[in-house]
Amino acid sequence: MDELTVDGLLQQPSFINYCTRANEPDVHFWEQWLRQHPEHTATFREAEEMVKSMGWLLIAEYEKAGAMARMDAYLQKPAKKKPVMKPVYWWAAVAAAVAGLMVGQRYLQQAKQHAPAPAPLLAQQLHYAAGGKERSSFMLPDSTYVLLEKNSSLDIDRDYNAANRHVKLNGTGYFRIRGKASLPFDVEGGGYLVTALGTAFKMTARSGGVHVMLEQGKVKVEQGTGNQKKLLVYLQPMQSFASEAADASGTQQVFEPKALAAWKIQEIIFENTPLQEVVFQLESCYNVKINVEGMDINKETFSGKFRNDSLQSVLDVLCFAVNKQYEFTDETNVLIK
Numbered sequence: 023m024d025e026l027t028v029d030g031l032l033q034q035p036s037f038i039n040y041c042t043r044a045n046e047p048d049v050h051f052w053e054q055w056l057r058q059h060p061e062h063t064a065t066f067r068e069a070e071e072m073v074k075s076m077g078w079l080l081i082a083e084y085e086k087a088g089a090m091a092r093m094d095a096y097l098q099k100p101a102k103k104k105p106v107m108k109p110v111y112w113w114a115a116v117a118a119a120v121a122g123l124m125v126g127q128r129y130l131q132q133a134k135q136h137a138p139a140p141a142p143l144l145a146q147q148l149h150y151a152a153g154g155k156e157r158s159s160f161m162l163p164d165s166t167y168v169l170l171e172k173n174s175s176l177d178i179d180r181d182y183n184a185a186n187r188h189v190k191l192n193g194t195g196y197f198r199i200r201g202k203a204s205l206p207f208d209v210e211g212g213g214y215l216v217t218a219l220g221t222a223f224k225m226t227a228r229s230g231g232v233h234v235m236l237e238q239g240k241v242k243v244e245q246g247t248g249n250q251k252k253l254l255v256y257l258q259p260m261q262s263f264a265s266e267a268a269d270a271s272g273t274q275q276v277f278e279p280k281a282l283a284a285w286k287i288q289e290i291i292f293e294n295t296p297l298q299e300v301v302f303q304l305e306s307c308y309n310v311k312i313n314v315e316g317m318d319i320n321k322e323t324f325s326g327k328f329r330n331d332s333l334q335s336v337l338d339v340l341c342f343a344v345n346k347q348y349e350f351t352d353e354t355n356v357l358i359k
Contacts, residue, residue, distance in 0.1 A: 026062045031069035041073035151175040152193075157289050161299055162189075166207065167306050169196040169286065194226040196286060198306040199239075214265065215244045215251060222306065223257075224282055231266040235282055237309075243272075283309065290328045290336070297322040297344070304340075308333045315359040317344065 039048040152158035174193025191211035211227020221239030265272030
């Protein structure tokens with residue numbers, strides 16, 4: 023191993039086991055090897071640091087398979103819940119599977135060193151869009167949370183959060199609005215206008231048509247914009263409304279909460295996202311309240327990608343990344359400490 027490289031180390035499962043302390047013989051071997059080859063200390067430590075910084079990927083890979091079963095078991099327990107303090111186990115097979123991903127991440131990190139710094143997530147941009155491959159989630163300047171479906175876009179007025187809170191939607195989006203009585207929040211799309219206060223709802227707007235699913239609060243749906251608006255309906259929680267240009271009266275129905283809940287967690291992506299925003303997004307997607315103790319969530323960030331994962335599985339990864347533990351104080355409240 024005279025030609026030692028970081029990439030070479032990352033492709034060895036025994037080295038991954040050493041970094042994660044998963045296998046005592048592997049730990050002993052690499053400790054001995056480093057003592058015998060001190061000239062490779064810098065390369066060794068660089069690879070070790072990379073494994074540790076990517077440790078949440080190993081957790082995610084291991085936890086994902088059993089996450090839903092654990093959540094089902096939790097929900098069937100009596101009302102008095104015990105804290106979920108789950109130990110982390112590492113497996114050599116998982117380490118081997120992720121070793122290749124580590125190498126890919128190394129090249130990605132090298133490329134990013136020469137890339138321009140990304141714009142702040144809360145930048146006052148006027149146009150937001152989700153491409154054809156992934157959803158996009160972000161916070162508007164008033165801390166309203168938006169989740170855009172693929173191939174959807176949102177435009178906001180230049181005076182947003184000052185003179186108005188007016189946005190234009192093309193496609194599908196979920197909105198969890200920060201209440202502000204002096205400035206109602208409204209979404210224009212497909213020739214319709216949806217106005218809300220302190221509300222959470224999903225809306226699809228295409229040319230000549232609209233579909234609204236109200237999760238919390240109250241919304242007013244109107245056809246037309248400006249001075250040519252026609253009131254169509256007021257929605258209460260768990261009611262939906264769909265209308266097409268050919269049927270202006272539209273259809274109002276009641277929907278099951280799980281229908282919207284399943285859509286929200288199809289894909290959740292965080293990329294160096296402030297922890298305060300991570301918490302708010304998880305609260306929005308899983309309809310829970312999360313309290314964090316013992317850390318400044320304004321100074322921490324988190325990266326991760328989840329698809330159809332249970333809340334417990336997401337919390338496993340998040341708490342490992344920030345070196346915290348969590349517990350359910352009841353079915354809708356989580357404490358991270």
